[in-house]
Structure formats: structure tokens, C-alpha cells
Amino acid sequence: MQSVADAVAGMLAATSGYALGEESVVLQQLDGRILAKPLYAPETVPAFDNSAMDGYALHSRDAELLCSTGLTLAGAALAGHPFRGVLQPGQALRIMTGAEMPAGADTVIMQEDVQVDVQADGERIVSQVPLHPGSHVRHAGEDIRRGEVMLAAGQRLTPLHIGLLASVGLAQAEVFRKLRVALFSSGDELCQPGNSRESHQIYDSNRFALRAMLERMPVEIIHFAWLPDTLEAMRSAIAAAAQEADVIITSAGVSVGDADYTRQVLDELGEVNFWRVAMKPGKPFAFGRVKNSWFFGLPGNPVSAIVTLDQLAQPVLRQLCGERVQAALPLLATAAEAFRKQPGRQDFQRIRLDSEAGVLMASPCGSQGSGLLHGFADAQGYAVLDAERGHVAPGEQVRVMPLGALLN
Numbered sequence: 001m002q003s004v005a006d007a008v009a010g011m012l013a014a015t016s017g018y019a020l021g022e023e024s025v026v027l028q029q030l031d032g033r034i035l036a037k038p039l040y041a042p043e044t045v046p047a048f049d050n051s052a053m054d055g056y057a058l059h060s061r062d063a064e065l066l067c068s069t070g071l072t073l074a075g076a077a078l079a080g081h082p083f084r085g086v087l088q089p090g091q092a093l094r095i096m097t098g099a100e101m102p103a104g105a106d107t108v109i110m111q112e113d114v115q116v117d118v119q120a121d122g123e124r125i126v127s128q129v130p131l132h133p134g135s136h137v138r139h140a141g142e143d144i145r146r147g148e149v150m151l152a153a154g155q156r157l158t159p160l161h162i163g164l165l166a167s168v169g170l171a172q173a174e175v176f177r178k179l180r181v182a183l184f185s186s187g188d189e190l191c192q193p194g195n196s197r198e199s200h201q202i203y204d205s206n207r208f209a210l211r212a213m214l215e216r217m218p219v220e221i222i223h224f225a226w227l228p229d230t231l232e233a234m235r236s237a238i239a240a241a242a243q244e245a246d247v248i249i250t251s252a253g254v255s256v257g258d259a260d261y262t263r264q265v266l267d268e269l270g271e272v273n274f275w276r277v278a279m280k281p282g283k284p285f286a287f288g289r290v291k292n293s294w295f296f297g298l299p300g301n302p303v304s305a306i307v308t309l310d311q312l313a314q315p316v317l318r319q320l321c322g323e324r325v326q327a328a329l330p331l332l333a334t335a336a337e338a339f340r341k342q343p344g345r346q347d348f349q350r351i352r353l354d355s356e357a358g359v360l361m362a363s364p365c366g367s368q369g370s371g372l373l374h375g376f377a378d379a380q381g382y383a384v385l386d387a388e389r390g391h392v393a394p395g396e397q398v399r400v401m402p403l404g405a406l407l408n
């Protein structure tokens, strides 16, 4: 058996350098897409000095005048309506948040700190609050300078990045095209949801759970079918998918059972290795190449299929999508209850997380059986228990991983 870390590292090495084509995509459709090139700032941000407060713009050398006879008002500047003149000594300008700073001013004083005196020759502002030269001014270029790298290639774009792009005036970005994925479930025991099941059948849950997970990455599902346990069905579906898919994913047929033609078809059409990975749930898993496609064979048990897609295939799929893959941050929690664990495989036990006086607490949730989804559906994360260790006693520290982007 190989470790989870070795299995992932092997797949990452095998698939590195696989490059998808690029396309230009508008802001409205960029969420979750992967930047294909570094993004250079086309603009300086802020583009001009502007006020951070509603108040008055003035020059700091007029500080003494401000607290004695006061400053006269030269006019007003609003966001979108700049003051075109130059502020003279002894003058202030009414200014609103976001309005461009006028020439001749270097400081803004908040309106709450100012009294306005109406006099015969017009309004004057007076303030006894100490003036800090330069205060409440947002300076041009303090966030971004034109020409600097704003985002690196391989960045997965989130709402934050989309806001950033829009803030420098970009309406689109060059991203990798979506990864084309063929997804199959197989097995004569499967009945499709929505139909009534014969007594010996079970519903095909894997195909739908796995699809929903995959669609949280920038993929396009180009084949999506259930395959009966016949050599012909398996062969024709895999052969057709291998002509156009970047990736083929199957569930079931990777263990040692009799009724499976998966292995025979993969031996015929490609070079796929059947692994035993030291993880629970999981263990049987297949990876390799079928014609032009990468192949991932997930185990049939529903929890195992989901966890192996999440933990083994996900980093590789992300890399294939062009994403710079980042390792999950290690988190520790205290076991609120005992965890049953046999030495031998690295366990990904499904847990609930809680906080007691600021300390993260983990408890196993529901049944930990590989075929049972109900307990998993209630989980907030995994406790990741090292392969060699046995049971966990309450109070022990365990490594935990909140459910990530594919399962949340």
C-alpha cells in the first residue's frame, strides 16, 4: 500500500506540464476560473488623490488660521464633480468622500470636527481639533501601481479578484479553458434516482454526488452516464470519452470483484495502474492514461468515492485546470469523544466541529461505514488520523480539516 501523500505526489508529477488552451472571459463569468497569465495593473489605484471623509480640504500650513479666525470656503468638490480651481492660502474647500483633492490642499478635516460660522462675507470654518498634516487623504497609487503584477498565473479567481479586476477597469481576463470531464458510474445493481427500484437494486448516488463536486471546479462535464456491467458498454463508453475528454472518472470496479470489466477495458485501451492507497475510506483507486485522457478510477462505496475524489483526485484535477495548488493549512482540535481507529491506513473520519471556550473540539459523526452517506451529510470536516495510530482517547489532539470547496 502507498501513502496518501505519495499517491498525490505521484499523480501531481505525472500530470505536471499538461496545459489547457486559453480563452477570454467576461467578469460576470470569471468566478472560479483560473488565470492563464500574470495580470499586470493597467492603472494606478487610487488613480488620483481623494478624500477619505466628508469634510473640508485645506493646506496644513493654515493650521493656525483654522483655529483662530478660520478659513473661507472656495467652493465644493463631490465624488464625480471635482473643483477645478486652486485653493489659495486661507481657503478651504467643502469636500465629500471620494472627491478629488483640489490643487493647493494636502489635508482633510472631518466635518464633525469643524464649526461653520456664517459671517457677512460668507461662511468660515473653525476648528479647535489638532490638525494632522495629510490626514484623511487617500493618495494616488497607495494600493496599486500601474505595471505591477496584481495577480499571478494560476490564481483561482474569487469574488475578491473579480472586484479587483473591475477596480482597474478590466472587463475580462485570459483564463484556461474548462477541463473536459467524462464521468461514469457502473454496476448492474444501480437504479437511477426517480425510478422505482427492484428489490436487489440500489440507487446510483455516486454519479450525482461526484458531478456536483466536480462542478465546483472549472470543468465541463461532456459525458455523464451509467454503464451496465458488460464489456461492450464499458469499452465503447471509455473509448468514445477518451477521444475528447481531458479526464475520465469512473466509480466502482477498482477492487477485486468478479463482475467488473473496468480493468480489462483499461488494460486494452490505456495504461492505468490499480493502486491500494493506505486510506480509509478509500484504498482501491486507479490512475493512469487512456488515449488522450487522464483516468481516475474511484472506489464504488459512496463515502469512499466522495473522499477519494476530494482527497486524492482534487489536487490533481486542480493542477490540470491550471491552478497553483496550495496545501491545506494544518489545524488541530481536541477530541471531544473517543475515535475508533485500527492501525494500518490513514483515516479520514467524518466529524462535527464545535468550540469550547475558544478551543476547537472534534467528535465523530454518524456511522463511519464506507457505504453510508447519512452520517457524512451531517459532517463539517475530517479528523485525519495517521496510518500507524490506534484509537483516539477523549482529550487527545487530532489533526482536522474542515470540509473544503468541493463539499461545502
Ligand SMILES: Nc1nc2c(c(=O)[nH]1)N[C@H]1C(S)=C(S)[C@@H](COP(=O)(O)OP(=O)(O)OC[C@H]3O[C@@H](n4cnc5c(N)ncnc54)[C@H](O)[C@@H]3O)O[C@H]1N2
Residues within 6 Å of the ligand: 185, 186, 187, 189, 190, 202, 203, 204, 205, 206, 207, 251, 252, 253, 254, 255, 256, 257, 282, 283, 284, 298, 299, 300, 301, 302, 304, 370, 371
Ligand atoms: N476482497 C476484497 N474486497 C474488497 C476490497 C478489497 O480490498 N478486497 N476493498 C473494499 C473496498 S475498501 C471498497 S471501497 C470496495 C471498492 O469496490 P469497487 O470499486 O470495485 O466497487 P464495487 O465493488 O462495484 O462497489 C462497491 C460498493 O459500492 C456500491 N456502489 C457502486 N457504485 C455505486 C453508485 N454509483 N452509487 C451508489 N453505490 C454504488 C456497490 O453497490 C457496492 O456496495 O471494495 C471492497 N471490497
Ligand code: MOO
Residues within 6 Å of the ligand: 279, 280, 281, 282, 283, 284, 299, 301, 304, 370, 371
Ligand atoms: O474504500 Mo473502502 O472500505 O474504505 O469503502
